[in-house]
Amino acid sequence: MYEDLKYWYLRDHKLFRTLSFAQIRQLCIITGFKKANKGEIIYFSSSDVPRIFLLKKGNIKIVAVDEEGNETIKDIIQKGDLFGELTLENDFESNEYAKVLSDDVVICSFLMSDFEDLLLKNPSLALSYTKFVGLKMKRIKNSYANLVSKDAKTRLYQFLKDWAEKEGKQEGNKITLENYLTQTDIAQIICTSRQTATQLLNEMESRGMLLYNRREIIITDVTQL
Template identity: 75%
Template sequence: MFGELELENDRNSSEYAKALTDEIIICSFLMSDFENLLLQNPNLALSYTKFVGLKMKRIKNSYANLMSKDAKTRLLNFLKDWAEKEGNKIDNRVIIENYLTQNDIAQIICTSRQTATLLFNELEENGLMHYSRKEIIIEDISKL
């Protein structure tokens, strides 16, 4: 879910979305319709409030990580989070369908593509993971 997080009319928004898989659903409606929907459905309003709160917490954590952690730690945290959300776990081994380029991952963890490549190579040399364009295999998630 993406788009407006607040119920304000901000005409200068520069948000955009990029589909990374074929499995997407696009649903668009007017802000006024959404406000009415929230008024009519208190459970939806509560769920939306929780969703926004979690998004804000993630942003806060990302900012804190950027300020206090090095690139390797940010990459490891990203891989663990991705593995937890989308990975196929077999004992401690996790296989993640990879739809991101190294440049995409570098942008997510706020580093250069060269640094991300070096970190991936280091993790592979240490036998912790295998990276390819199709999948990322983490040999033992507990060792990351």
């Protein structure tokens, strides 16, 4: 089951490897670069021309706002990830924005239409991209299944395990994570209330499974998750 996880995280870097230097350059001419700092909010507004974004540096979260003004975290985007309208369909009514989590980020973007042209000219890239989107779907499906059948504690454990696997610095069974999320963020990701998340984290800390603070999370023994 968890074998799947491993290759999800190989995500998009692979995507452009099939391209030649020249091709990438061609794509890059189209791109816009943008720098932003912690806390900043970036709208990839629907009024604009549809774009696809690539996060070069840092971490951001994608937040959706529903009719009642409730905010939900849709995704955490990391260095090297693509985001935006990956389905290549214009989504008019999505109320999403990105919020910068790390100290500074660098984002570049290209026009969806240009990307489509590129895919049409590079069948093998098109295929890789198709698989990439498929992978993304599988990931969503999985967290869905997780949410449906497991309780909050299990979801938190799973989330920490995934996170550790993705970004943790491992020394033996001890794993250190740079913590750019608040407990509220974590709660939203695992779909529970902030209070419950806090409670669970403290419970873990008092059991010696964890060391939590605003800068880092140290998981003393991954195998316990």
